[in-house]
Amino acid sequence: MSAVQTADPPAEISDAEAERYLQTLIGPIGEEVTTLVELGAVRRMALALGDLDPIHFDEAAAKARGYRGIVAPWPLLWLYFFTCTVYEHDFPFGKATVHGQDDYEFHEPVVVGDQLTIRTAMVDAKLKHGKTGRLGQVVSERRFTNQRGELCAVLRTTLFRR
């Protein structure tokens, strides 16, 4: 005699458990990282964008317009997002993670030769109930500071888990 045992699909955790899990995500993520802003990376990005303002590749032009050096296009922050920080999170519920929103604050241009320090933290995590059912919403924040102690930019990324 044998019975066919079929594994039940993993039970979805309760809302209370999901909320408790999300709360555990709040706080610093990984170690702070310091990285050099390289000329090649800045030049490659400006050309890939078709942003031909010479402040992005000509030091004399950048300095003549008052910048400390060759100015990185702001999306260079994403290079350090991908290469220096933890950006994927595991969720014990839901099926798919969607990148929903980005919010930037800009304070000081990033220039070639800067030593940029990136600190990452989860600053908000909550459970919502929308038209499509349960939705986790997490906001991670990356703060970019230069070697002079100046805050250059803040990037907040909102992910949805559904």
Add this chain to the structure above:
Amino acid sequence: MSTSTMARVGEGAVFDDVEVGQEIPTLVKGPMTTAHIMRWSAAMENWHRIHYDWKYATEHDGLPDVMVNGSWKQHVMIQLLTDWAGDTGWPWKVGFQFRGMNVPGDTLTAWGRVTAKEERGPYGVVDLEIGLRSQKGEESTPGTARVVLPRRGGPPVPYPFDPAVLGTA
């Protein structure tokens, strides 16, 4: 911390000339090709296969084509603002939602419309609604921005930009 006070010479918008409801000059990019997407992905070191592997994008992820990068779309809208503000103004805050996909063949127009303006100390703060519209008229990336501008004859906005220079509202 030092504050840069040098003359910045780029022709930028002046607060006094800005009117609520005004459209700022658009920025058009495209038609996008797979070469644009590959080049951007390499510059970003973003190796997600939906940006360069057509078979993976369409068969595994069920997408209509390889995807134009969200970070690239954001840049077009940031460039719209930096071009408008010039060297004397300062795009302070900008945020975007990802509502739609863009694929090779799309021509994208970044646009902005002034929704509010307020004098703050020797500067002016301007709020804008911004977006990225395809040749089909579809909006993929609605957002908002806050830009600080000089007033006519006034000093350029200093950076590192500290919101304290605006005084209290």
